Amino acid sequence: MFESIRRKKGAATRPAPARSEGGGEEKLLGRRARRLNLVNQAHLVRSIDQAVRAGLAGRLTEMDDEAIAEIARTTQAELLTLLKAGAQAVRGLSKEKFLEEAERDRRRILAERERASEDLQALLEQVDTRRREMLQAREELEAESRRSGDAQDEVLAQRIASLFEEEDGASDAAELRERVTDLLLGSVRTEREKVVKAQIAENRQSVENFERRITKLTRSLEVTEEELRRMAERKEVDPGVASVFRTVQGLNEDEDDLEAKTEMMATIFEANLVLQKGGGA
Amino acid sequence: MSDLEVLDNTEQGDGGTQAAVETGVLYLGIDLGTSRTSVTASNGERVTLASYVGYPKDVVSRKLLKKDVLFGDEALQKRLSLNLFRPLAKGVLKFSEQTEEDYEGNVRAAKDLIREAIRLAKPRADELVYAVIGVPAEASINNREAIIEAARESVDSVMLCSEPFSVAYGLDMLDDVLVIDIGAGTTDLCRMHGTMPDESDQLTLDAAGDAVDARLEQELAACCPNAQFTRQMVKNIKERFGSVSERVDEAQVMLPVEGKPTQFDVTDAVRAACHTIVEPIVEGLGRLIATFDPEFQERLKDRVLLAGGGSQIQGLDKAIEAQMQRSLGSGRVIRIEEPMYGGANGALKVAHDMPAAYWESLR
Ligand SMILES: Nc1ncnc2c1ncn2[C@@H]1O[C@H](COP(=O)(O)OP(=O)(O)OP(=O)(O)O)[C@@H](O)[C@H]1O
Numbered sequence: 351m352f353e354s355i356r357r358k359k360g361a362a363t364r365p366a367p368a369r370s371e372g373g374g375e376e377k378l379l380g381r382r383a384r385r386l387n388l389v390n391q392a393h394l395v396r397s398i399d400q401a402v403r404a405g406l407a408g409r410l411t412e413m414d415d416e417a418i419a420e421i422a423r424t425t426q427a428e429l430l431t432l433l434k435a436g437a438q439a440v441r442g443l444s445k446e447k448f449l450e451e452a453e454r455d456r457r458r459i460l461a462e463r464e465r466a467s468e469d470l471q472a473l474l475e476q477v478d479t480r481r482r483e484m485l486q487a488r489e490e491l492e493a494e495s496r497r498s499g500d501a502q503d504e505v506l507a508q509r510i511a512s513l514f515e516e517e518d519g520a521s522d523a524a525e526l527r528e529r530v531t532d533l534l535l536g537s538v539r540t541e542r543e544k545v546v547k548a549q550i551a552e553n554r555q556s557v558e559n560f561e562r563r564i565t566k567l568t569r570s571l572e573v574t575e576e577e578l579r580r581m582a583e584r585k586e587v588d589p590g591v592a593s594v595f596r597t598v599q600g601l602n603e604d605e606d607d608l609e610a611k612t613e614m615m616a617t618i619f620e621a622n623l624v625l626q627k628g629g630g631a
Numbered sequence: 632m633s634d635l636e637v638l639d640n641t642e643q644g645d646g647g648t649q650a651a652v653e654t655g656v657l658y659l660g661i662d663l664g665t666s667r668t669s670v671t672a673s674n675g676e677r678v679t680l681a682s683y684v685g686y687p688k689d690v691v692s693r694k695l696l697k698k699d700v701l702f703g704d705e706a707l708q709k710r711l712s713l714n715l716f717r718p719l720a721k722g723v724l725k726f727s728e729q730t731e732e733d734y735e736g737n738v739r740a741a742k743d744l745i746r747e748a749i750r751l752a753k754p755r756a757d758e759l760v761y762a763v764i765g766v767p768a769e770a771s772i773n774n775r776e777a778i779i780e781a782a783r784e785s786v787d788s789v790m791l792c793s794e795p796f797s798v799a800y801g802l803d804m805l806d807d808v809l810v811i812d813i814g815a816g817t818t819d820l821c822r823m824h825g826t827m828p829d830e831s832d833q834l835t836l837d838a839a840g841d842a843v844d845a846r847l848e849q850e851l852a853a854c855c856p857n858a859q860f861t862r863q864m865v866k867n868i869k870e871r872f873g874s875v876s877e878r879v880d881e882a883q884v885m886l887p888v889e890g891k892p893t894q895f896d897v898t899d900a901v902r903a904a905c906h907t908i909v910e911p912i913v914e915g916l917g918r919l920i921a922t923f924d925p926e927f928q929e930r931l932k933d934r935v936l937l938a939g940g941g942s943q944i945q946g947l948d949k950a951i952e953a954q955m956q957r958s959l960g961s962g963r964v965i966r967i968e969e970p971m972y973g974g975a976n977g978a979l980k981v982a983h984d985m986p987a988a989y990w991e992s993l994r
Pocket residue numbers: 663664665666667668767812813814815816817818839840841866869870871873939940941942943944971
């Protein structure tokens with residue numbers, strides 16, 4: 351097993367970075383850790399465009415230029431999105447970046463809460479006024495209807511009376527008059543009450559609407575509170591600091607004492623294999 | 632972002648692992664000492680904490696401390712309300728005369744300590760964590776198994792190596808080297824000659840930090856009549872003024888006498904106490920040298936590494952050299968740059984140099 355590893359290492363053609371002396375961490379971490387290729391986005395976009403055109407033009411002769419251009423455009427967009435998502439996933443966020451974003455989130459949520467509670471305050475005030483207005487209106491309406499009602503009733507009664515007086519005399523006419531009067535007055539009152547009720551209902555409706563809005567705002571305020579609480583928790587969960595290594599490293603080809611070190615790694619590994627797996631393999 | 636950074640995957644093909652390309656690999660070098668645990672990581676983090684773990688004694692303590700487990704100096708400070716463990720202390724992790732319960736408690740404490748050390752190194756959740764743990768050279772097999780078991784919970788793959796070995800490996804001194812690692816409870820001497828050291832290459836002495844503290848306590852009692860002090864105060868004095876040099880700034884300390892702070896000159900007391908470890912160490916070196924291939928003995932004497940927290944005594948390297956001169960004819964001592972992190976740095980380098988296939992077959 352070790353043989354195969356050594357042979358593999360021997361066969362690998364790796365760049366041979368300059369080797370510095372001393373036991374510093376710099377040396378340890380710096381070496382092959384950050385090899386990045388930078389690909390220019392404009393270049394990438396052009397290449398995709400060319401590739402799509404070349405790929406399609408050969409196969410689909412009946413396809414017009416417009417359609418090919420459209421396909422190239424969507425492909426570019428898709429690929430860039432994928433690449434960006436992928437790149438972010440690989441790199442992750444640095445701690446500073448993370449904290450910065452967390453802070454920005456927090457400020458946004460705080461602003462939202464501020465706005466929501468201001469709105470809520472305003473609404474509550476409006477509702478209060480509305481309720482007061484409604485009560486007052488109702489009282490006024492009722493008083494008014496009583497007052498004007500009494501007066502109107504009287505006018506109406508007199509009119510009917512005069513109507514019957516013109517006929518003069520007959521005793522059952524008096525009885526009839528009374529009954530007609532009652533009837534008329536009753537129906538007038540019912541009508542008037544209907545109007546009052548409708549007005550009160552309208553007022554109540556508007557108060558109910560206010561109340562519904564208040565409930566909604568309160569809920570959204572609760573949500574921002576909840577978000578804030580979660581943010582505070584999130585801040586305590588350190589996302590960690592990324593390693594400078596993306597892969598397992600192993601010894602460098604140009605390492606001093608490569609053979610001795612390879613041997614030592616094998617010895618340490620074997621001892622651990624015995625310790626951890628009872629010496630199998 | 633006008634430029635897209637695309638990772639160059641070409642040189643990762645020979646690493647043998649494809650999964651790692653996406654996730655990233657965090658290497659940890661851990662020095663699991665009896666008194667301090669230190670970690671260095673391939674994300675640049677480095678931490679050290681006292682190897683103490685404490686659990687609240689009762690519900691009231693838990694309520695007061697607001698924690699289920701405390702570590703390091705904090706655990707030490709609040710020890711009165713804690714069940715305090717020092718899980719790496721000599722022999723603690725093996726059965727011996729202890730009750731089952733103590734053993735379980737220590738294994739749990741070791742697990743918690745390792746988990747805390749790793750947490751402090753801030754690994755990302757999406758990274759593989761590969762750790763090399765340097766353990767005292769004389770750690771028994773039971774001890775080692777317990778450490779592996781403890782570490783497994785927090786890492787993807789783990790290997791142990793001897794602590795003095797990792798110190799030397801970290802400095803690229805693999806051949807014919809003597810390592811002196813002065814800790815609190817023990818000083819470990821280790822002879823390295825190209826391969827992994829075995830039993831006969833290692834020697835453990837009591838001449839270490841705690842022994843200096845004990846001696847300094849006696850010296851202070853003699854030179855500061857009626858002064859009151861605790862072992863912790865003594866240790867602080869040593870860490871502040873510790874020196875074996877002849878020419879050194881005076882060590883003046885304030886100690887209470889019948890409650891009244893009084894100034895004492897403790898220069899000579901500190902020097903005398905610190906010097907007590909020189910002779911036993913050189914004697915031990917002598918034994919490891921004498922049993923070595925005669926042809927390479929001179930070379931060995933010329934390559935002595937001085938490491939460990941206890942090595943921070945001023946002038947200790949020169950004092951050991953002088954004593955080697957007297958009793959062994961010659962000697963050259965190299966102080967390592969970061970005595971507290973020497974073991975962890977070396978373990979990190981071992982982790983880095985370990986081939987992927989090895990890491991994977993231990994997962
Ligand atoms: N500045 C200093 N001068 C002298 N001694 C010091 C200094 N700082 C720390 N020490 C001593 O170093 C010792 C601890 O060393 P270290 O952290 O290497 O121990 P360890 O490796 O955990 O223990 P061990 O090797 O016994 O397992 C303690 O005795 C401490 O007092």
